[in-house]
Amino acid sequence: MTGGALDARVVLERRGFRLDAQLALAPGEVAALMGPSGAGKSTLLAAIAGLVHGPEAHVRIDGAELGGARPVPPQRRGVVLLGQEPRLFPHLTARDNIAFGMRAHGLPRHTARTEAQRWLGRVGLEGFGDRRPAELSGGQQQRVALARALATAPRILLLDEPLTSLDPETAGEVRALLSEQLRAADATALVVTHDALDAASLASRLLILEEGVVTQAGAVREVLAAPATRFAAAVAGTNRLLGVADGGCWRSGGGPHPVILRADDEASRRAVSRDGAPLAALVRPADVELETLGSPQRHPDAGEWEARIVRLDHTPGARACRPPIRPSPSTYPPTRWRPSRSRPGSRCDCGSPPARCDSRASCRGRAMMAPSAHDKPGGAPAARG
Numbered sequence: 001m002t003g004g005a006l007d008a009r010v011v012l013e014r015r016g017f018r019l020d021a022q023l024a025l026a027p028g029e030v031a032a033l034m035g036p037s038g039a040g041k042s043t044l045l046a047a048i049a050g051l052v053h054g055p056e057a058h059v060r061i062d063g064a065e066l067g068g069a070r071p072v073p074p075q076r077r078g079v080v081l082l083g084q085e086p087r088l089f090p091h092l093t094a095r096d097n098i099a100f101g102m103r104a105h106g107l108p109r110h111t112a113r114t115e116a117q118r119w120l121g122r123v124g125l126e127g128f129g130d131r132r133p134a135e136l137s138g139g140q141q142q143r144v145a146l147a148r149a150l151a152t153a154p155r156i157l158l159l160d161e162p163l164t165s166l167d168p169e170t171a172g173e174v175r176a177l178l179s180e181q182l183r184a185a186d187a188t189a190l191v192v193t194h195d196a197l198d199a200a201s202l203a204s205r206l207l208i209l210e211e212g213v214v215t216q217a218g219a220v221r222e223v224l225a226a227p228a229t230r231f232a233a234a235v236a237g238t239n240r241l242l243g244v245a246d247g248g249c250w251r252s253g254g255g256p257h258p259v260i261l262r263a264d265d266e267a268s269r270r271a272v273s274r275d276g277a278p279l280a281a282l283v284r285p286a287d288v289e290l291e292t293l294g295s296p297q298r299h300p301d302a303g304e305w306e307a308r309i310v311r312l313d314h315t316p317g318a319r320a321c322r323p324p325i326r327p328s329p330s331t332y333p334p335t336r337w338r339p340s341r342s343r344p345g346s347r348c349d350c351g352s353p354p355a356r357c358d359s360r361a362s363c364r365g366r367a368m369m370a371p372s373a374h375d376k377p378g379g380a381p382a383a384r385g
């Protein structure tokens with residue numbers, strides 16, 4: 001089986017929320033869809049599945065329009081939506097749950113049961129065919145649901161956070177199985193996830209959806225290497241700081257101690273060459289090194305360091321602080337970092353216990369500059385000493 005080609009341009013209004021998203025998947029392509037809560041991911045999936053529609057919700061599969069003004073009903077789209085919960089029929093056995101979908105597609109009872117038994121083997125549940133859902137673990141139920149979905153050879157498979165309700169170990173097993181089976185079935189699939197690991201292991205492409213709009217799309221590696229928004233940067237585990245090009249450097253938005261960064265590569269040097277251009281600096285935590293400045297003073301917040309970036313450049317041989325400074329939307333702009341093991345009054349020492357003092361620090365590291373088209377205004381880091 002090979003999945004179909006999906007081409008969607010969905011414009012929908014829902015109680016003040018506007019979704020205006022476009023995406024295209026080639027046959028057999030798996031893409032991950034990530035975005036903050038409320039960005040419209042489930043709404044987009046629901047539109048593709050035919051569960052919500054509107055005159056501007058266009059969904060084409062293999063060139064045929066299924067949405068728009070005359071929407072084709074969900075059961076005739078060849079689209080299967082698998083959510084967080086397996087939603088198996090409680091009164092049917094695992095085998096009959098899998099067979100049910102195939103029977104609905106016209107397969108004779110005996111053939112459907114034989115095929116269902118084969119699928120049980122493919123998802124590692126060979127001896128579990130006679131059990132009802134209540135007699136299966138959450139991970140096993142999710143495997144049955146996956147088998148039921150793939151057994152009908154859907155043209156498009158939509159997975160809405162399929163691993164979220166599973167414990168980390170089971171999620172790892174189901175992720176590996178999902179990856180293997182999507183490949184084996186040559187399925188065209190769109191997987192909503194909050195986990196970059198899912199995106200990297202399941203999908204070749206990653207789409208970032210924010211406030212109803214696709215803000216970035218590309219190969220998973222490319223998006224994670226050069227995230228275009230603060231959300232994408234948080235997913236990639238890097239820091240994205242807003243500023244402007246100034247005199248061949250990057251400068252943060254102001255404050256008493258503006259942060260100045262030097263560009264690290266040729267593309268970044270070109271980006272900073274136009275004074276005043278809005279730019280985002282991408283700074284990987286592992287590329288940052290802190291060192292203390294001046295003598296330490298007592299600080300009311302025990303164990304906290306107040307750090308000031310004075311320079312960021314590529315310093316060959318420089319030690320990176322580990323554990324890395326954790327990026328998160330709530331802690332950045334990084335006016336306060338807590339290198340967890342630092343010594344007051346000396347160079348940042350990652351091997352010493354937390355400090356009960358406040359000290360100035362300088363920072364060295366690498367930065368990559370990128371245009372900041374999708375960043376919200378007003379997000380520039382407030383540099384503080």
Ligand SMILES: Nc1ncnc2c1ncn2[C@@H]1O[C@H](COP(=O)(O)OP(=O)(O)OP(=O)(O)O)[C@@H](O)[C@H]1O
Nearest residue numbers: 014015016017035036037038039040041042043044
């Ligand atoms: N049935 C509905 N009726 C009206 N508005 C809805 C409905 N479902 C969702 N919304 C709204 O649409 C917006 C997008 O919701 P959606 O569930 O698509 O986001 P999401 O990206 O999937 O979020 P999450 O990651 O939290 O699941 C939200 O503002 C939400 O309140």
